[in-house]
Amino acid sequence: MTHTRDIPQSFWRDEQLPWLEMRSTWQSQQAYKRHHHSQLSIGAILEGGTCCLCDGKEYYLQVGDLIVIPPLVPHSCNPVNGQLRSYHMLYLDVRWCLANLPAQNNNQLLCTHAPVIHDTQLFQCYLDLVALMPQRQTTQITDAAQTLLRSLPLQSVTPESLSATSQYLRERLQSSLLNPPSLDELAHECHMRKETLIRTFKQDTGLTPGSYLNIMRIDYARQRLRAGDEIADVGYQSGFADQSHFHRTFVRYTAATPRQYAQGRSISDNN
Incomplete structure (x- = not known):
């Protein structure tokens, strides 16, 4: 059994870009408990298969797939049949997303009816953004993140009131x-x-x-x-x-x- 501490992982952050965080994980069999994030989460599968339970529905992802997980949506993304998997996860602050999407406002909630994306060009767009990060080119990173965000099948809704x-x-x-x-x-x-x-x-x-x-x-x-x-x-x-x-x-x-x-x-x- 591989210990979590031995799995190659990195978390990319830049003080000049507080609205963005990137996680990269390689050759992992580690599973997650069901959880949610306050950010918009965008995952890219680089190796192996992943089963994602998102908002009560099950999705199977392969290499080259993207998954878009709206803020506050409970989910888990775990390996299939014990396979090793490698992936990136991009986390974007909701306020930044709403400010960079046309005709949105801060009272809206981002959602999607098509969380899994099979699109070679969009996947490459995601990888191009990741490639910019080690260079600390903040302007180019921001531009690439905006391009990716605006290409996603996102919708906005008024949040439902809790009981x-x-x-x-x-x-x-x-x-x-x-x-x-x-x-x-x-x-x-x-x-x-x-x-x-x-x-x-x-x-x-x-x-x-x-x-x-x-x-x-x-x-x-x-x-x-x-x-x-x-x-x-x-x-x-x-x-x-x-x-x-x-x-x-x-x-x-x-x-x-x-x-x-x-x-x-x-x-x-x-x-």
Whole structure:
């Protein structure tokens, strides 16, 4: 079994382009737990096969395929039959996307009815953008990202309102990363049975309250790691009781170790 720390991975970021992040992973069998991102996610399959469960539907991707995952859509992208797979994942800030798409506004939500794209020219456009990143050519990177974005089958919709219960749970969990209330406490506060609370939240968000809390914690941890905070401090700041719990949860939801994410490279046993 290959340890996550031994999988070659890089996370590309540039302070001049805070709206963009790129992940590149090579020869990986690592699976993800179901999660979502606040950004628009665009994946490119470079090697092997991938099964993507996105918004309740299953898609099979091969080399040369792109997949577009809208913000806040629960998904998982995992290897098929244990195959090794290599891929890029591009994450674009939603506000930047809306500002660079015609006739959009910040109150809209991006979506797509065709998440998988089989288009040789568009795939090459994606690879051309990736090739610019090591050169730190920020103007060319921005232009290429805009071209790619405007070529995607994106639509915008007015976000559906969550139920009052789910909205309350989201806000309660987001504000309580260090000391979250128990499900029993939340059920009491919402005047409903715990099972009903969980079912309502999952129907509205596609996630259980526990998964949502973990995603919020990992999102916060990524922010602090990008800012340069020490890994040991980040685990505590994100609400994890110990480093092993932080490490395991981070790997389950990102398929990368906290150190890989912070340093943007694969980690060997010697480090």
